[in-house]
């Protein structure tokens with residue numbers, strides 16, 4: 309589904325990603341872990357099409373189609389979803405109106421008419437109930453005064469509505485409390501299926517107690533230096549990252 313081949317990227321002539329290879333198949337959950345500054349957020353931004361990075365080598369494929377040259381919106385329309393570590397506030401635009409616009413933009417890109425209003429309402433109702441969201445929340449201004457947990461809930465709601473093929477959740481450093489962790493984890497667990505894939509980027513193991521990954525990859529200094537199953541995350545929690553560094557020399 310998502311395939312990354314020999315990805316090298318830099319910013320202001322500083323190499324950040326130094327040859328990333330990753331294959332994510334439908335139905336799988338992958339976790340990417342690694343110390344601060346390893347390049348995790350850079351990797352997720354580049355998959356989503358962030359143009360602030362220079363990709364000097366490598367390709368990204370979605371369902372066998374190369375997407376490396378596409379604009380961020382085009383990638384989103386093709387089914388890449390990236391949750392934002394620092395979401396923007398949009399005063400005056402409600403959670404509901406924002407998602408309606410996003411859905412209709414995506415349909416327009418595929419040559420489809422707007423989603424009929426009754427169908428949209430039904431979908432909003434279904435997904436917000438699935439995620440146990442308060443109705444009042446839907447009419448609030450996007451991210452304005454949202455708590456960390458509310459921001460996460462909104463991201464998961466967006467993911468539920470947009471039904472991406474590949475969802476990338478960059479949770480690093482966002483200081484989620486235990487409630488926010490549960491919201492993210494429950495949402496992801498309810499939304500994952502054999503037809504989509506999830507990449508969870510996290511600095512800590514605790515999120516992975518709730519979302520159990522099929523594969524765990526360790527990203528260090530711009531490279532995936534070790535891959536394993538869920539037990540690798542536990543080992544990292546116990547032993548930190550230094551032993552991996554030691555193994556590499």
Ligand code: ADP
Pocket residue numbers: 319320324342343344345346347348349350351360480
């Ligand atoms: P992680 O998410 O693993 O903590 P990042 O991808 O955020 O790591 O950052 C990797 C490295 O790239 C860091 O050294 C960071 O300072 C640098 N970096 C990332 N984005 C930029 C940028 N826009 N400008 C300059 N340096 C950047």
Ligand code: MG
Pocket residue numbers: 344345349480481
């Ligand atoms: Mg960081």
Ligand code: MG
Pocket residue numbers: 348349350480481
């Ligand atoms: Mg990060």
